[in-house]
Amino acid sequence: GRGRWWVMEQQPGPVNWARFNPAPIPGMVRAWTWEAFAHGAEAVTYFRWRQAPFAQEQMHAGLNLPSSRELSPGGREAAAAGADAAAEVPEGKRVDAEDALAAVGRLIDVEHAADAAEREVTTLVLRGGLSLPASLSALELARAIERATDRLASFAHLLREHVLADLST
Numbered sequence: 001g002r003g004r005w006w007v008m009e010q011q012p013g014p015v016n017w018a019r020f021n022p023a024p025i026p027g028m029v030r031a032w033t034w035e036a037f038a039h040g041a042e043a044v045t046y047f048r049w050r051q052a053p054f055a056q057e058q059m060h061a062g063l064n065l066p067s068s069r070e071l072s073p074g075g076r077e078a079a080a081a082g083a084d085a086a087a088e089v090p091e092g093k094r095v096d097a098e099d100a101l102a103a104v105g106r107l108i109d110v111e112h113a114a115d116a117a118e119r120e121v122t123t124l125v126l127r128g129g130l131s132l133p134a135s136l137s138a139l140e141l142a143r144a145i146e147r148a149t150d151r152l153a154s155f156a157h158l159l160r161e162h163v164l165a166d167l168s169t
Contacts, residue, residue, distance in 0.1 A: 007036045009047035012074025013061025021059065029077035030084075037085065042164065046078055100163045107156035114149035118142040 012029050014021045024032075036044045048062030051072065058066075063075035071079060121142040125135040 004042055005040070006043040006045065007041050008045055010036070010044050010078075011061065012046050012048070012063050012078055013051075013072055014059070016057055016060040023061075024074070026073070027077065029074040030081045033078060033081040034084075044081075046074075097163050097166070100159060104156040104160045104163075107152050111149040111153035111156075114146045118146040 010029070010032060011024075014023045033044050046063050048057075048060060050064040050068045051060065051062035051066045052058045053066035061072055061074055063072060063078055064070065065072050121138050124130065125139055130138060
């Protein structure tokens with residue numbers, strides 16, 4: 001198909017839920033990652049940042065070993081695939097894309113801060129810390145700012161889509 005899709009939980013090593021749980025042969029995590037990109041995936045994410053040091057999923061591999069100080073074999077392959085993919089982007093496009101994506105991140109942060117501020121104002125009003133006219137004005141202003149930052153965030157997501165599309169051409 002021509003739809004948009006991601007691989008959401010690529011396994012970076014052996015799992016713990018099958019009857020037999022062999023470790024992938026060296027190079028397989030990298031090959032699976034590139035296979036997904038070759039078939040049009042926009043992103044590949046991996047299940048488990050870190051292998052759990054205890055409990056039910058301790059035998060389920062992660063990108064990092066349980067200490068989080070060292071990449072697992074699959075984590076090294078995933079990092080290599082990411083470096084390979086980054087090397088495919090020309091330097092000029094990469095710098096422009098990094099600036100644009102950083103701006104997107106800042107817009108999203110502003111939107112999250114406005115959401116938090118609206119909740120704080122609402123809490124203050126509900127606690128009765130302001131007069132009725134001040135309460136209504138504060139709520140109206142907080143909601144107006146939150147709506148405006150929601151619009152900014154939607155534009156940021158559109159910008160992100162255009163930047164990523166431009167990088168893939």
